[in-house]
């Protein structure tokens with residue numbers, strides 16, 4: 178199970194952690210947490226990003242889930258350790274455990290649901306107060322495929338994001354719109370000088386691709 | 399070894415007898431082998447249980463013989479009735495025979511009803527029998543949320559209630575069994591601060607440290623919190639975690655012996671998968687193993703052998719109780 182081809186070594190399998198021909202490629206690892214009200218599409222965004230799939234009836238997350246995905250930007254291999262949390266309010270007490278030490282967060286709301294946008298703002302406030310001070314936060318207005326029945330206007334969310342220093346995109350886990358892009362944008366904004374991102378549990382850990390996480394982004398072609 | 403064909407072909411389709419789709423990588427061969435013996439066991443057990451039920455004894459008084467029988471599994475057709483009797487749910491129901499109906503007829507809070515409604519299509523979407531049961535599931539959950547205001551609606555209850563409904567095919571029985579499960583087996587797991595859930599996860603971790611220290615060390619080194627691995631096990635009492643037949647065998651014992659069984663099962667999961675856990679060499683592989691592999695591999699699908707393993711463990715209620723005292727208030731497992 179856990180022993181299928183690894184890409185860490187020099188054999189250069191399909192996942193190209195160290196692309197041939199690139200003399201020096203850096204690799205970094207970042208902890209990213211997804212927050213937001215229940216049913217806004219956090220797990221669906223992760224599923225789209227990690228496996229390229231979408232489930233019409235994605236089951237609610239109980240507790241939290243952990244997945245990984247690796248992308249490349251320019252000459253840097255970026256591995257995301259993704260913590261997908263449960264949205265229901267009573268799971269809130271578990272959330273700090275996941276955003277503590279996170280270098281990035283995606284706060285998700287559903288563009289058809291005003292309450293979920295308000296909840297997203299509360300998450301942003303909490304992150305600004307409690308999370309590490311240089312955390313990169315992205316706001317995702319999900320279910321953009323349903324924009325004909327939206328209640329949260331694009332401009333309103335964009336303005337809020339600008340005022341609070343957040344990345345912002347409208348996304349659709351269903352169509353895939355902007356899903357890779359939002360992770361890319363976060364990766365670009367994160368500091369990638371070696372070592373800088375290795376605070377916390379990540380220090381010195383080898384990068385080896387989890388064989389079950391199919392590569393969905395065109396990594397280091 | 400195993401017969402090539404079997405009289406009950408539906409058991410080997412890609413849907414199990416409770417309507418759940420089998421996972422893509424399901425090992426039909428191993429399952430066939432297991433079932434060739436298990437069917438015989440089931441037939442034998444059924445005769446025994448017919449005898450017990452004919453005697454018409456008070457099943458809420460669980461003596462050692464009854465306990466032994468229950469550990470070997472209650473035959474499917476008798477489950478609803480036996481669960482109601484051994485748990486004491488019938489007695490509770492007899493005391494308030496109108497409660498369920500009156501809860502349904504009372505006005506309901508919109509916020510609660512909305513959050514239940516969102517989860518209806520998200521509950522067992524792949525189960526072929528469940529499509530027609532969504533209204534009943536809604537009724538059970540809305541009634542319970544208004545009956546127990548400390549709990550209200552907690553995500554995860556949909557899976558417990560849903561499985562109860564599949565087994566009993568009866569809304570009201572499901573309501574009473576759900577109440578028993580949430581209030582007597584795992585009290586304060588589902589309340590708004592989930593206090594006992596957090597405590598019991600810490601207890602579980604302590605037990606892993608005592609019983610399989612190498613596994614705990616490995617999990618800690620890789621940095622995967624127990625909350626990610628096991629929250630759902632505890633909150634759902636394994637519903638929507640393990641294969642349905644295995645969950646029902648577990649619930650047979652949960653209804654007769656109580657919360658201790660939940661710890662037994664969780665520990666057995668770790669013990670039986672020790673080498674596979676140790677083989678996962680990074681946090682992603684480890685999380686994937688817990689999320690996708692171990693929950694439906696042969697070990698847990700062979701519910702009969704698995705339950706035997708569950709009872710081979712040595713575990714005393716007193717140990718759990720003293721650990722609970724130590725672990726109160728922890729929330730970082």
Ligand SMILES: Nc1nc2c(ncn2[C@@H]2O[C@H](COP(=O)(O)OP(=O)(O)OP(=O)(O)O)[C@@H](O)[C@H]2O)c(=O)[nH]1
Pocket residue numbers: 213214215216217218219220221222232233234235236237238239262263264265319320321322323348349350351352520
């Ligand atoms: N139309 C549409 N539906 C979506 C989209 N993303 C998610 N959904 C649906 O919305 C529902 C909830 O999605 P989830 O991914 O489970 O939401 P979540 O935020 O993880 O919810 P919790 O785990 O309960 O916190 C599912 O039925 C999804 O199929 C999207 O982009 N468009």
Ligand SMILES: [Mg+2]
Pocket residue numbers: 219220221236237238261262263264
């Ligand atoms: Mg989710």
